[in-house]
Amino acid sequence: MAIRKAKHTIQEFALIRTIARRFARRVSRLVRGIGDDAAVIAASRPIWWHFTTDLLAEGVHFDLSVASAESVGYRAAMANLSDIAAMGAVPRYLLTSLAIPKSFPSARIFDLYEGLMRACRIHDVRLIGGDTSASKAGLFLSITLIGTTSASRALFRNGAHVGDHIYVTGTLGDSFAGLQLLTRGKTSRSTRRNRHQLGRSHRQFLVNRHLRPMARIAEGQWLNNARLATAAIDLSDGLSGDLQHICEESRVGAELDLGKIPISTACRAYAERNGLQPVQMALTGGEDYELLFTAPSRKQATIERQARARGYRVTCIGTIRPHRFGIQMTSSDGTMRPMPVTSYEHFR
Amino acid sequence: MAIRKAKHTIQEFALIRTIARRFARRVSRLVRGIGDDAAVIAASRPIWWHFTTDLLAEGVHFDLSVASAESVGYRAAMANLSDIAAMGAVPRYLLTSLAIPKSFPSARIFDLYEGLMRACRIHDVRLIGGDTSASKAGLFLSITLIGTTSASRALFRNGAHVGDHIYVTGTLGDSFAGLQLLTRGKTSRSTRRNRHQLGRSHRQFLVNRHLRPMARIAEGQWLNNARLATAAIDLSDGLSGDLQHICEESRVGAELDLGKIPISTACRAYAERNGLQPVQMALTGGEDYELLFTAPSRKQATIERQARARGYRVTCIGTIRPHRFGIQMTSSDGTMRPMPVTSYEHFR
Numbered sequence: 001m002a003i004r005k006a007k008h009t010i011q012e013f014a015l016i017r018t019i020a021r022r023f024a025r026r027v028s029r030l031v032r033g034i035g036d037d038a039a040v041i042a043a044s045r046p047i048w049w050h051f052t053t054d055l056l057a058e059g060v061h062f063d064l065s066v067a068s069a070e071s072v073g074y075r076a077a078m079a080n081l082s083d084i085a086a087m088g089a090v091p092r093y094l095l096t097s098l099a100i101p102k103s104f105p106s107a108r109i110f111d112l113y114e115g116l117m118r119a120c121r122i123h124d125v126r127l128i129g130g131d132t133s134a135s136k137a138g139l140f141l142s143i144t145l146i147g148t149t150s151a152s153r154a155l156f157r158n159g160a161h162v163g164d165h166i167y168v169t170g171t172l173g174d175s176f177a178g179l180q181l182l183t184r185g186k187t188s189r190s191t192r193r194n195r196h197q198l199g200r201s202h203r204q205f206l207v208n209r210h211l212r213p214m215a216r217i218a219e220g221q222w223l224n225n226a227r228l229a230t231a232a233i234d235l236s237d238g239l240s241g242d243l244q245h246i247c248e249e250s251r252v253g254a255e256l257d258l259g260k261i262p263i264s265t266a267c268r269a270y271a272e273r274n275g276l277q278p279v280q281m282a283l284t285g286g287e288d289y290e291l292l293f294t295a296p297s298r299k300q301a302t303i304e305r306q307a308r309a310r311g312y313r314v315t316c317i318g319t320i321r322p323h324r325f326g327i328q329m330t331s332s333d334g335t336m337r338p339m340p341v342t343s344y345e346h347f348r
Numbered sequence: 349m350a351i352r353k354a355k356h357t358i359q360e361f362a363l364i365r366t367i368a369r370r371f372a373r374r375v376s377r378l379v380r381g382i383g384d385d386a387a388v389i390a391a392s393r394p395i396w397w398h399f400t401t402d403l404l405a406e407g408v409h410f411d412l413s414v415a416s417a418e419s420v421g422y423r424a425a426m427a428n429l430s431d432i433a434a435m436g437a438v439p440r441y442l443l444t445s446l447a448i449p450k451s452f453p454s455a456r457i458f459d460l461y462e463g464l465m466r467a468c469r470i471h472d473v474r475l476i477g478g479d480t481s482a483s484k485a486g487l488f489l490s491i492t493l494i495g496t497t498s499a500s501r502a503l504f505r506n507g508a509h510v511g512d513h514i515y516v517t518g519t520l521g522d523s524f525a526g527l528q529l530l531t532r533g534k535t536s537r538s539t540r541r542n543r544h545q546l547g548r549s550h551r552q553f554l555v556n557r558h559l560r561p562m563a564r565i566a567e568g569q570w571l572n573n574a575r576l577a578t579a580a581i582d583l584s585d586g587l588s589g590d591l592q593h594i595c596e597e598s599r600v601g602a603e604l605d606l607g608k609i610p611i612s613t614a615c616r617a618y619a620e621r622n623g624l625q626p627v628q629m630a631l632t633g634g635e636d637y638e639l640l641f642t643a644p645s646r647k648q649a650t651i652e653r654q655a656r657a658r659g660y661r662v663t664c665i666g667t668i669r670p671h672r673f674g675i676q677m678t679s680s681d682g683t684m685r686p687m688p689v690t691s692y693e694h695f696r
Contacts, residue, residue: 049397051477053492055445059484097403097490129399136407137485142445144401144492 048154050147052083058138066182069108071211072141073115075287079236080145081123081215082289086234088155088224089147091217093128094120097142099135112141123217155224155232155293160250164230164294166318167303169216171264172239173278176285177271178210197273202266213289219312223293228303232293238286240339243327246292253325256318256339259332283339294320396502398495400431406486414530417456419559420489421463423635427584428493429471429563430637434582436503436572437495439565441476442468445490447483460489471565503572503580508598508642512578514666515651517564517638519612520587521626524633525619526558545621550614557612561637567660571641576651580641586634588687591675594640601673604666604687607680631687642668 054076056062062072077094084091096116100109117127125145181203216234223229231250233242239261247254263271263278271278282288295303300316307314321328327339402424404410410420425442432439444464448457465475473493529551564582571577579598581590587609595602611619611626619626630636643651648664655662669676675687 051441051443051492051494053443053445053477053490054479055447055481055488055490057447057481057483057488060447060482093399095399095401095492097401099403099405099408099488129401131402133403133405134408135405135486135488138483140403140405140447140483140488140490142401142403142488142490144399144443146399 046151048089048149048151050084050087050089050149050154051144052080052147053142053144054080054083056141056143058140063183064108064139067211068115069111070115070118073112073117074119075115075211075213076141076143077116077119077125077145078213078215078289079287080143081119081125081217082213082234082236084145084147085215085217085220086155086232086291087147087149088153088220088229088232089149090221091120091123091125091145091147091215093146094125095129095144095146096127097131097133099133099140101135101138104139116143119215123215149224153224155220155229157231157233157246157249158251159229159231160246160252160294160320161230161296162252162320162322163297164320165297165300165316166243166254166256166292166294166320167314167316168235168239168262168290168292169219169315170288170290170313171262171267172235172288172290173267173271173281173285174206174209174264175213175287175289176210176281177267178206178208179287180274181207181270182210198266198270202269205264205266206270210287213287215289216291218310219291219314222306222310222312223291223295226306228299228306229293229295232291235288235290235292236286238282238284238288239292240283241286242292243339246294247320247323247327250294250320251323253321253323254318254327255321255325255336256327256329258329260315260317262313262315262317394499396437396497396499398432398435398437398497398502399492400428400495401490401492402428402431404489404491406488411531412456412487415559416463417459418463418466421460421465422467423463423559423561424489424491425464425467425473425493426561426563426637427635428491429467429473429565430561430582430584432493432495433563433565433568434503434580434639435495435497436501436568436577436580437497438569439468439471439473439493439495441494442473443477443492443494444475445479445481447481447488449483449486452487464491467563471563497572501572503568503577503641505579505581505594505597506599507577507579508594508600508668509578509644510600510668510670511645512642512668513645513648513664514591514602514604514640514642514668515662515664516583516587516610516640517567517663518636518661519610519615520583520636520638521615521619521629521633522554522557522612523561523635523637524558524629525615526554526556527635528622529555529618530558546614546618550617553612553614554618558635561635563637564639566658567639567662570654570658570660571639571643574654576647576654577641577643580639583636583638583640584634586630586632587640588631589634590640591687594642595668595671595675598642598668599671601669601671602666602675603669603673603684604675604677606677608663608665610661610663610665 056076058064081091220232223232231246233246235242243254258279261279261282263282267281268278271281303314328336329339330336404424406412429439468475568580571580579594581594583590591602606627609627609630611630615629616626619629651662676684677687678684
């Protein structure tokens with residue numbers, strides 16, 4: 001399903017960095033431009049506005065033969081909400097543009113908006129603008145999401161320090177398993193048998209995690225407002241790729257304890273029945289839309305206590321190391337090996 | 349060249365209105381959502397933020413066999429700057445997303461950004477974010493532009509009153525003529541002869557007006573800050589379509605004096621040599637990115653005096669009438685007829 005290859009992704013990041021260097025300059029009001037989950041602008045006094053944008057292409061980011069238009073809309077909005085969550089911001093407003101093939105039924109466009117708005121309603125986000133045009137080939141969807149934080153108060157990718165602990169919310173790999181269940185069910189008889197071996201509640205849980213992800217908005221605001229996290233990112237590319245982003249931006253290394261990565265019972269059951277490593281699914285699966293964050297080790301007890309009190313699942317999965325350490329993974333048998341640099345992306 | 353048909357455009361507006369009614373609610377901070385050139389949010393105190401977004405598709409909005417990637421980028425940014433101009437706002441920040449076919453040379457992507465930034469530099473606009481992804485078919489470009497005005501101070505489409513005069517900046521129809529020169533030069537021998545009959549400076553002027561339009565940012569801010577205009581819109585669809593938007597939003601009619609529509613000498617010469625009506629080119633040609641605005645009749649002398657002093661070309665072309673009057677056009681011979689309801693769009 002990896003039709004957007006890792007190679008392409010790396011070129012893309014290089015392109016963005018080139019553009020950032022070439023065109024982005026320091027501006028007084030601009031708190032954060034290219035290179036984070038959202039662009040941030042400090043308004044006159046007590047507010048920072050956060051802007052994030054995504055362009056989704058049919059056949060690249062979503063496949064309308066697998067997912068409904070409603071689900072595509074929902075997941076597109078949720079992906080952007082997740083970026084806002086990773087800033088510790090309150091999502092506020094949405095602008096959305098569509099390029100629509102002439103043959104596309106308008107009922108499905110409406111379904112797509114329904115999905116967008118379903119995601120937005122959960123977080124009280126309002127649609128404030130957009131554009132609609134024709135497309136000669138495939139549906140394209142562009143989303144800009146605007147959020148706010150108090151002035152001078154946001155979570156960035158570049159704040160991780162050596163010695164900080166590394167945490168994730170929720171469980172990882174579920175969305176990838178859910179996608180596999182949805183797509184393999186269409187293509188292969190043998191895997192359809194496997195699918196039936198998986199209990200119905202497990203299957204529903206995993207498919208739901210893929211089709212109905214939930215951006216960790218409340219968790220992001222908590223980490224930001226309580227000044228607990230030093231850096232944060234949302235898990236859209238997979239733990240491997242997103243941890244790399246934190247390490248690059250913070251100029252640090254990391255040691256990941258593979259045995260501590262939180263895997264759901266359903267994901268573990270799916271992996272077992274399909275000869276997969278659940279940890280591998282967490283590292284490269286992507287689209288879990290959980291938060292990956294770092295925090296000083298002295299705050300561990302506070303984080304765990306407050307998370308419990310609020311009903312958030314938060315797991316410590318490693319430690320920030322010096323830059324020269326690189327990113328290493330420790331297995332349950334105590335062996336250590338470098339984290340592979342690839343992450344791959346699939347339909348979303 | 350009208351590959352996006354009028355029919356499609358009308359469906360599109362109906363769709364936007366449906367969506368607006370369905371999803372947009374009144375929000376305290378939201379000054380203007382769907383249905384104007386930009387969405388406006390009042391920040392904590394002295395500032396309103398303006399957001400406008402466009403999604404441009406290869407083969408629909410631009411044709412890379414006619415226009416360079418640099419020119420596509422420039423014109424895409426300028427189209428959004430023009431929306432900000434029509435609000436009377438100061439353009440500030442740009443977010444841009446691209447979906448790129450795998451075969452697309454990265455040098456051309458760079459050219460496209462060069463074009464975007466060339467337009468932005470003219471108005472001191474900073475690139476603050478975006479997204480890059482793969483496309484299976486064609487290049488797609490999404491732009492979000494953010495501008496500001498003082499709080500409670502902006503130009504909308506719905507402020508025109510009966511008796512107001514109707515004005516435009518600059519000259520109309522040039523961009524359409526320029527596009528014709530660019531595209532016909534590629535396809536037809538007979539029109540190539542016609543093209544050669546047109547003086548070189550005329551040809552250069554028209555082609556430049558198409559490839560290098562200039563959003564009327566200064567004029568928009570002047571009209572807004574000096575409290576001269578009651579309503580404004582930028583001319584992207586053609587005078588006919590955009591005047592209709594003003595009339596619909598303001599619930600008024602209009603009387604247009606066709607003889608007063610400002611036509612450049614070059615456009616007039618082009619029209620003569622090609623058997624076209626220059627007024628028709630102004631009404632339906634589109635992409636002039638001039639401003640169309642209304643103002644109380646008592647302000648006419650002030651507007652003309654201040655425009656002269658600032659070096660802005662401003663022409664009074666008609667009068668706002670009651671809604672039941674409809675939109676009528678008066679010819680130089682004194683006859684009056686209803687304005688046709690179509691406007692068409694072409695490559696941009």
